[in-house]
Amino acid sequence: MLEDDEPDMKRAAAWSLGALAGVELDPDTLGPLTTFGNSGVLPSAPPAEVLIGCLVHLLDHPKTRDVAARSLAYYGVTAIPALARMLANRGEAGAARDQAARVLSTIGGTAAAAALLDACADPNLEVRGTAASMLATLRVRQRSVSIDVARLDDYAIAEITECYRVWMWAADLRSDRDDDLLGEALAERLQLGLDRALGLLQARHPDHDLSRVRHAPAGDRHLQAMAAEMLDSVVDRRLAGLLLPLVEASDDRILAVATRELDLIRRSSNERLEELARSEDPWLRACALFAIERAADPRFRPLVFECLTDCHDLVRETALAACRCLLDSERYVAVAIEQVAEGSFPLTRRYAGAFLPDVGAA
């Protein structure tokens, strides 16, 4: 059933594996389960570990992910090491790691909390966000679970600092254009950064409901004042001082903190575009290149050429689209031919191929 092409059969298999949690099994009956999905579990491992290995593998598939997650939760603490490995593995799909974080939170306990805390420093923003949120959920539910609070504070400060950095990018690039995907992406990053910071602080202070801080509407002075008071009374003074201007969305105060306390420097919009086109975040890189394409400013040519070798398909394709605006047709054809010849980037190849006949005819 696990190997069946029909997703419903795979889902039924995942459900059945969950139903076997707690059942004593003869290792000899596991057969092909020991090698399913190359889970890395030794064939000689206890039966529960073999079954958990199968379920963790099923987290990687969109159509079995939810059932596998529920089944894994039935195994409780026995499943934590495998889930922690999945969560920590940067080579795995973000959605599978995200689901591993959710199951760890459901299972709970100190080991699960430690795995979630480790993931709060992950480079993947979505994984980091889910880990912070799930750690908060776990701690609110199980307040006695111990956790390294100094690390929580450090991670919260890192997230808040990142929010200021993103705010500065957006302020330097401020644009009223309707096609401002970059501005929208930065606004979204800022909100998600705040969510992560408050998730970490909620995990740090599980006795207080910090969601009230997050949901205090910017225009409601009374609720804003209550949120500020709560932060001041619950959270470490330095953290509260950094967080309040962001929560209150007070531009003057954010700028003051960013420049005076965090030593962030204002830059021209072109400098910011260059910086973002080279950032670690592929969506921000693509948005920056799209803004460059729209601006059609020839000064960006070297940067656009550099991005034609990006490891992310969408970024490459956007760089190629920018080339159409920045190069004459002869040079564009040469660049497009190179991209068609490079086989491992299907989006870029599709885009390059689509325009070659038009340009050739021209």
Added chain:
Amino acid sequence: MLSTMERVLFLRSVEMFGAVAGEDLAPVAVVAQEMSFRPGENLVRQGEPGEGLYVIVDGEVSVRIDGEGEVAMRRPGNVVGEMAVLSGGPRTASCVAVGDVLALKVRRDDFLELLAERPALALGVIAVLTERLDEATRHVAEARRL
């Protein structure tokens, strides 16, 4: 051909995706196929299974029901065929290109997979469908009062 980012920008202007962030629309833009239709050509046929939805990029589409004729016109930024995709039922109307039409087609399997994978996309679509249902309920109530 539109680049993926141009498609994202276009999809953001589509009512059904109006509440969805650009980043969550990128996977939709990636799987969408650009399709051209000549005047009189069917995008979808009433009674057939809903194997995909179409976002009109350029041109006009006539929505027709057997026995009733044209019941609506759809223009750039409108989506056709989404109800059968979401319900799994047959098409309730035919959609015919009035002039030359350019559309982005999103296959049902791809769309459902994206909805399952991206809660933000699913919530955005649900928000718009809820608004439509609300509007339809008000219309029915008004019609009953008359």
